[in-house]
Amino acid sequence: MKSMVPVNTRIIDVFEETNDVKSFLLENNLDEDPLPGQFYEIYVRGAGEIPISIASWRDGLLFSVKRVGYVTERLHGMKKGDILGIRGPFGNGFPEHRRHTVLIAGGIGLPPARSYIEYWLSKGSRNMQLLYGARTPSDIVYRRILQEWSNYIDVHITVDKGDKEWKGNVGVVTTIFHRIKDRESDFIIIGPEIMMKFSVMELKKLGVSEDNIYLSMERKMKCGFGICGHCNIGRYYVCKDGPVFKYSLIKDIPEVFH
Ligand SMILES: Cc1cc2nc3c(=O)[nH]c(=O)nc-3n(C[C@H](O)[C@H](O)[C@H](O)COP(=O)(O)OP(=O)(O)OC[C@H]3O[C@@H](n4cnc5c(N)ncnc54)[C@H](O)[C@@H]3O)c2cc1C
């Protein structure tokens, strides 16, 4: 039964990923384990509640949060031992891993991609490719984990703007699409809408079927499970029918990629 009441949960640890991204490892007191691509509502007392994707649930519930406004700013001020309220997991999550899958992640889209990669690696799947775009080298999150994944799956990183030390590709994520191994793969895109829009355009040029493209959508939310009507796109609720949608299902809805 989905609930509007947050469960008090202790912060086990806080990790500084970049200048504006922190990861929070929380106790897992909830009855239900998540699936990759699902999200939780995180309640910061006195500030408000925000939807955040699960990044990992190996050692507790791990969330990585970019500081963008009021609630995320207050969350960034919290430390080990402090109490948050959480409820969830919500949403449909990513499709099952059934064949070669290309994850295309932009910016803070990497945490949800992590949930997928970690989950399917733990099940022995290796046929995945990750194309990750960050703004600058110092905005790259999970550096150690990216290195570890590259022992098992094909990982490519690009930055919009390099620096003196950066030896990798410079350019938006679509500039590394020539490295896509298999155009018959499933494609999961997670990131800002503008990045998803251009990624879809380029994939279509490569001949990828619209039925094999999945997008993780973001909208302002309140309840998180389909009762308040705050998060709709067309006739779908992003919280309940999504956040992950097959592109072919939502492509004609005017407010997608508005
Ligand atoms: C299903 C889902 C999963 C998410 N997962 C993550 C995650 O793993 N990590 C993470 O850092 N963020 C994630 N977000 C985004 C996060 O919820 C927002 O950044 C947060 O709600 C902002 O709250 P705020 O009070 O700090 O900012 P506000 O003061 O509310 O807003 C600051 C700025 O961010 C924009 N904004 C606020 N909420 C959203 C939103 N939902 N989508 C797009 N723009 C928004 C506002 O328009 C404004 O420009 C997710 C959102 C959804 C819907």
Ligand code: FES
């Ligand atoms: S957030 Fe309430 S219906 Fe989606």
